[in-house]
Amino acid sequence: xxxxxxxxxxxxxxxxxxxxxxxxxxxxxxxxxxxVSLNVFGLGGMVRYIKDVGLMMAWGFSWLLASAVSSxxxxxxxxxxxxxxxxAKPLSRFEFIVGKWIGTWxxxxxxxxxxxxxxxxxxxxKGGIFSMPSIIQGxxxxxxxxxxxxxxxxxxxTRMNSDAAFSMTLTLTAASFIVSPRVSxxxxxxxxxxxxxxxxxxxxxxxxxxxxxxxxxxxxxGPISANIFITAIAYALVMSVTIIILAWLSxxxxxxxxxxxxx
Amino acid sequence: xxxxxxxxxxxxxxxxxxxxxxxxxxxxxxSLSCKLATASISGKGSDESGFGQLVAQxxxxxxxxxxxxxxxxxFHGGIPRQSKKSFKNRFFQNIARxxxxxxxxxxxxDLMKETLPWYWLAVKMDPNNIENxxxxxxxxxxxxxxxxxxxxxxxxxxxxxxxxxxIEMEDANIYLKEHKLKEAEDALDTALRMWPSDQDPNEExxxxxxxxxxxxxxxxxxxxxxxxxxxxxxxxxxxxxxDDQGVKxxxxxxxxxxQPSLKARAILExxxxxxSEAVVCHRDxxxxxxxxxxxxxxxxx
Numbered sequence: 119x120x121x122x123x124x125x126x127x128x129x130x131x132x133x134x135x136x137x138x139x140x141x142x143x144x145x146x147x148x149x150x151x152x153x154v155s156l157n158v159f160g161l162g163g164m165v166r167y168i169k170d171v172g173l174m175m176a177w178g179f180s181w182l183l184a185s186a187v188s189s190x191x192x193x194x195x196x197x198x199x200x201x202x203x204x205x206a207k208p209l210s211r212f213e214f215i216v217g218k219w220i221g222t223w224x225x226x227x228x229x230x231x232x233x234x235x236x237x238x239x240x241x242x243x244k245g246g247i248f249s250m251p252s253i254i255q256g257x258x259x260x261x262x263x264x265x266x267x268x269x270x271x272x273x274x275x276t277r278m279n280s281d282a283a284f285s286m287t288l289t290l291t292a293a294s295f296i297v298s299p300r301v302s303x304x305x306x307x308x309x310x311x312x313x314x315x316x317x318x319x320x321x322x323x324x325x326x327x328x329x330x331x332x333x334x335x336x337x338x339x340g341p342i343s344a345n346i347f348i349t350a351i352a353y354a355l356v357m358s359v360t361i362i363i364l365a366w367l368s369x370x371x372x373x374x375x376x377x378x379x380x381x
Numbered sequence: 382x383x384x385x386x387x388x389x390x391x392x393x394x395x396x397x398x399x400x401x402x403x404x405x406x407x408x409x410x411x412s413l414s415c416k417l418a419t420a421s422i423s424g425k426g427s428d429e430s431g432f433g434q435l436v437a438q439x440x441x442x443x444x445x446x447x448x449x450x451x452x453x454x455x456f457h458g459g460i461p462r463q464s465k466k467s468f469k470n471r472f473f474q475n476i477a478r479x480x481x482x483x484x485x486x487x488x489x490x491d492l493m494k495e496t497l498p499w500y501w502l503a504v505k506m507d508p509n510n511i512e513n514x515x516x517x518x519x520x521x522x523x524x525x526x527x528x529x530x531x532x533x534x535x536x537x538x539x540x541x542x543x544x545x546x547x548i549e550m551e552d553a554n555i556y557l558k559e560h561k562l563k564e565a566e567d568a569l570d571t572a573l574r575m576w577p578s579d580q581d582p583n584e585e586x587x588x589x590x591x592x593x594x595x596x597x598x599x600x601x602x603x604x605x606x607x608x609x610x611x612x613x614x615x616x617x618x619x620x621x622x623x624d625d626q627g628v629k630x631x632x633x634x635x636x637x638x639x640q641p642s643l644k645a646r647a648i649l650e651x652x653x654x655x656x657s658e659a660v661v662c663h664r665d666x667x668x669x670x671x672x673x674x675x676x677x678x679x680x681x682x
Contacts, residue, residue: 159497161525164497325473336459337459346480
């Protein structure tokens, strides 16, 4: 466990140094300031649109951050040659993969916490409030969604360079966001092989809509029941662990070539 | 070497060349923006860049429609239109239904305010579309009970769009709710002069609009005990809708010398009240169809 924590700590240091999260935080702040400054027919007291756009941006930025940070971890280590001293230590490849995943996941969660805090402060400044149970549940489920995204990034990066892994991660997660929830509508309009393919996609791709509580939070529907909350978390954990195991299986026998390092 | 080349080489080799380049770019951008600003005021640019304007206009209209749709989603408590699904009760859908509730809800009262930012953006994207102005002024005057702001919104509609009778008709409706009968009558007269604006006079919507205008005008004349003009109005309505039994009955009563000004007030109050509740939503979730009449006036005659 200590080895996993050490690898995760290195990921944190790298993220702090690279300042990705700060840039996104500043962008989010600028966007929220623009929204707050709108003069809507001279009327005031509207906050749902700030919550809506703010949370959408929080999801979007955390998605980008999680994908970018997770997809560059392993390729960067291989490219710079630091993978050799790292794996020469009594560190298994499984611990290495899990450490990278935990590091990127927790770093992305912390950045998301900053985004949520900013949104809550701006909303409060405009006179709105969030239901605390709902927003806490929403944030926790968002974090578990980031766990799946970072796991996909780690999986892709075991066999691709960082750019390809980033693109693939974005594509897979975007497809999960956009296509998975709509498969039931698409199947209604399809038949034959198309319907079967859509069904396969439905069962293979992750379902982020079961971890997305934004509509409940924005429109004040209140928190979800404990059963549903735990079920959603369990699904996210199972999905993440499955993807990480696939990443380990992909990486455990991988051979490195020193001639490729500086190429 | 020419003088120009000498100067060019001196500047190129100077330590200040990046800054000079930056200043040159800024000056170019500034002068282009001035040219664009004056072109948009004088309208001279519109002939030269027809395709560009068309693209921008189309994009604005498309965005406006999308933003108005977003406002409609807000009106329905964040629940979007439901499409036909081939399966509804799988594991992920059951969980997702708890995360993002579905069903049929409407915002009411002060909460209607939350839809306004999207309508505001829709208006900014397509200022020439009167529908968004009419919907917003309706909700502001009814749910928010802010007649002053509703009038100001219609004033903005007049500034940004072509003169349209529906704007004046909505203004008259708001005056009626404020019990300002004189102002309502003036607005109705203006609307009647503008009718049918850009609508086809034989189109159903234009005919219904004209009948609404004439009916309210008739009731106002009855309230003012101006029976002859009220009868003239009713006869005009019968030319448009000859089978309307309610109007025929009313005409008979007035021609017999009955002075039902109290009844006219009651009917006008009822129409005004009915307008507030006459925004009907028909969302058929099972068939995945949506017939949402968000801004509909119904008049019981």
